Amino acid sequence: MLELKNIQKIYPNGTHALKGVSLKVEPGEFLSIIGLSGSGKSTLLRCMNRLHEPTSGQILFKGTDVTHIKSEELRAYRKKIGMIFQHFNLVKRRSVVDNVLSGYLGSMPVWKSIMGQFPADIRAEALKNLDIVGISEKADLRADSLSGGQQQRVAIARSLMQRPEVLLADEPVASLDPATSHSVMKYLEMINKQFGTTIICNLHFLSLVRQYSTRVIALKAGEIVFEGSPTVIDDDWFKRIYGDDAAEVEIK
């Protein structure tokens, strides 16, 4: 599905965020990426949809090289890849359904979208997607009147408007409480199973990783230090990934 070959990322300030990361994402899998803050997880995810430009290396999507595509081609590529964020990144002052509709912008001509002329079937689809994440009754409320977990579900509905083949989730539950975290993770799991959408998810909590993902990759200081089944990560591996002083925190 998605293949990274020897990806390096050096920021203009000299930070060497990724030091030659190679990985292969299989269609339909739920891949988790773990590691300390600053280990390069977010950078890696943003290199996948080219929100960040890798300094060197190659990105292949279904066998096609997308490392250097530009403008129209790049937007067409991004349309196939949804993304949700730690801070949800909704436009707070707009309604929930408007936020969801904005996920369709990539498929609309500029002037039509600015005039707000979303086709009727697309509006229906937006409501349907809100229904999928269980908050269709909130459609007309302002986005910032919703709770954190609900906002993240709006963000998921927005990404569904792209009918994405891959969904990138950048620490989707890091600013949510444990109960809400599970609810959001369950929706990701459902999308993964029902629609066959490939999910690549940055996570902090190993308990969530074990429960939801099919495969896990661990990053440490910009390099992959572990790759395999989440059930294999034991205390020993945990210390290698997070350092000797770390202790695992359960999230129930």
Added chain:
Amino acid sequence: MQSNKRVLKDIQAFLLDVFFGFYIAILGERILLHAVILNDTPEPVTNAKMWSFLMFGFVFAGITHFTKTSLSLKIFGLGAEKNSFKNAVAVNIGWILVTLSVIAGWVITKISLIQFFSGEGLQSAGRIFSALVHPEMSIFWEALAAIIETLYLALMATIIALPFCFVLSFLSARNLMKGSTIGLAIYTVIRVVNNFTRSIEPLIWAIIFSVWVGIGPFAGMLALAIHTVASLTKLYSEQIESIDAGPMEALEATGARPLQVIWFAVVPQIFLPFLSFTIYRWDINVRMATIIGMVGGGGIGTMLMQYQGLAQWNEVGLIVIMIAIVVWIMDEVSARVREALQ
């Protein structure tokens, strides 16, 4: 890197001390010595004299730096420790500067309490004040027409400026323009031109335009419009710079085009603040339009100048009262509307 910064700070502090010394010398000689102590008129300044003042500045900076009693070093956080004698000297240099400035201000503006309270002066002022509180009502309709002209002048200046402000504010928002070299160049040019335009008072613009297009409301409107573009663009672009970048990133990730990202992620975040700034600006423009009228910008200000020139104080009184009422209403309305928009 760290020591480089330290040296740079040291040099800046030294130059500031040279200025302080220069300032003390020039005020000490011109004001303290001649105006206050000798009470005579000093001979005109010569180049040689200025050089000697400057030399004093360097000597002053040298001594205070060498002995660590420099005020600038203290300002830059490099001074002697608190409660020490050297620190006290630095603080006292500061007081000397303040005292000298106040004395100089007093002398230069020729504050004279005798004149202020002289019987003749009070009588004339009293005549004007009594005329002001006995407004001449016969010119009411004429004045009302003029004040309406002023209101519309301010409104037109604001409306004409708006589209320019809107477009320019995006082009001069650092967070949107920093991506490319061309963007950064556009950003810099607009910022520089804007700062320059804004630093010229609307009054000066009115004089320029009244020569250009002739005395009247049009000149006043142009003057206000150009100043509005400069200041509103700055307010707008600062608002754009303070928006949450998250939604922009999110829409970029969906494959939306740059214009769509701006329309759907930036505009909703800035719309209400922009509206609020605009109303505030109209409010300011109404006040400015009055002043601008005095130099030929038309409206109530021009009328005020005419009656003042004829010393018809009862008519002036009516106009002043009407201006006060309109400004008060505008102030009140704009505050209420802006509150409602929060």
